[in-house]
Amino acid sequence: MGSLHVRELSIGYGPVRALRSVSLDVPAGAVVVVLGGNGAGKSTLLRAVSRTLGFHRGAVTAGSISFDGRPLDGLTPDRVVAAGVVQVPEGRKVFTRMTVADNLRAGALGGRAGSRADTARSLARVHELFPVLAQRARQRAGLLSGGEQQMLALGRALMARPRLLLLDEPTLGLAPKMAATIAETITEINASGASVLLVEQNAALALRLSSHAYVLEVGEVTLDGPAPELAASDEVRRRYLGITDEAAPDPAAAGARRELRRWSA
Numbered sequence: 001m002g003s004l005h006v007r008e009l010s011i012g013y014g015p016v017r018a019l020r021s022v023s024l025d026v027p028a029g030a031v032v033v034v035l036g037g038n039g040a041g042k043s044t045l046l047r048a049v050s051r052t053l054g055f056h057r058g059a060v061t062a063g064s065i066s067f068d069g070r071p072l073d074g075l076t077p078d079r080v081v082a083a084g085v086v087q088v089p090e091g092r093k094v095f096t097r098m099t100v101a102d103n104l105r106a107g108a109l110g111g112r113a114g115s116r117a118d119t120a121r122s123l124a125r126v127h128e129l130f131p132v133l134a135q136r137a138r139q140r141a142g143l144l145s146g147g148e149q150q151m152l153a154l155g156r157a158l159m160a161r162p163r164l165l166l167l168d169e170p171t172l173g174l175a176p177k178m179a180a181t182i183a184e185t186i187t188e189i190n191a192s193g194a195s196v197l198l199v200e201q202n203a204a205l206a207l208r209l210s211s212h213a214y215v216l217e218v219g220e221v222t223l224d225g226p227a228p229e230l231a232a233s234d235e236v237r238r239r240y241l242g243i244t245d246e247a248a249p250d251p252a253a254a255g256a257r258r259e260l261r262r263w264s265a
């Protein structure tokens with residue numbers, strides 16, 4: 001399992017400053033979550049790690065990112081994948097016209113070097129985690145439900161044999177039961193050998209899954225700590241879990257609640 005260290009990272013999209021001096025750690029074997037509202041910079045952070053910012057016309061303006069002590073700065077996205085850092089992008093982005101089996105094969109192409117036996121083992125593991133992907137191997141991926149497509153996106157990433165998985169809102173738009181299934185699988189994937197950096201709008205679910213959490217607001221880390229502590233903090237309960245103290249009505253909090261209600265499980 002790999003460890004990630006982000007130090008004082010700043011990022012801009014032309015004149016737009018998306019991240020300001022963000023520092024964050026994913027220790028080897030951990031599940032770490034980043035919470036934050038729309039536009040906080042969560043996807044930007046993951047893009048910086050996977051070195052895909054350039055596809056979005058963004059650039060790192062300061063700071064550093066290292067994986068297992070080696071700087072990722074300067075690597076091409078394919079080299080980052082080959083190093084064991086694999087991103088599941090927001091919105092799944094499976095190849096809808098290809099079959100489920102071919103999507104999984106594609107995932108193995110750029111991953112960490114391995115033998116045919118390694119690939120076969122990865123496929124068996126993906127099928128064990130997601131039996132539906134074996135049952136529907138010959139169907140076009142576009143025919144799968146949203147939840148099944150998320151399973152395929154995760155399965156495709158696992159075929160690259162990741163040591164660190166970057167997950168961008170994996171439960172977004174899924175029914176609660178499917179979101180819970182995906183969450184359980186993330187725990188299993190972590191237990192069988194990958195560190196996880198998770199960006200999630202579903203704060204209640206994400207805090208249950210993770211050991212450490214960061215709150216990102218308008219490009220800056222405003223709060224971080226062990227997940228149980230954050231889950232118990234007034235700030236997180238009020239803003240991200242939609243739990244309010246009836247005794248202390250606060251008009252600002254009421255506004256935030258309206259905006260953030262969809263964050264609760």
Ligand code: ATP
Nearest residue numbers: 013016018036037038039040041042043044045056
């Ligand atoms: P969401 O949950 O809505 O995806 P997010 O926390 O992932 O939000 P980002 O997508 O990282 O946020 O966006 C951070 C900031 O950067 C926002 O102000 C956004 O408008 C801006 N931004 C993101 N992508 C681009 C881009 N390609 N060009 C210009 N600005 C961008």
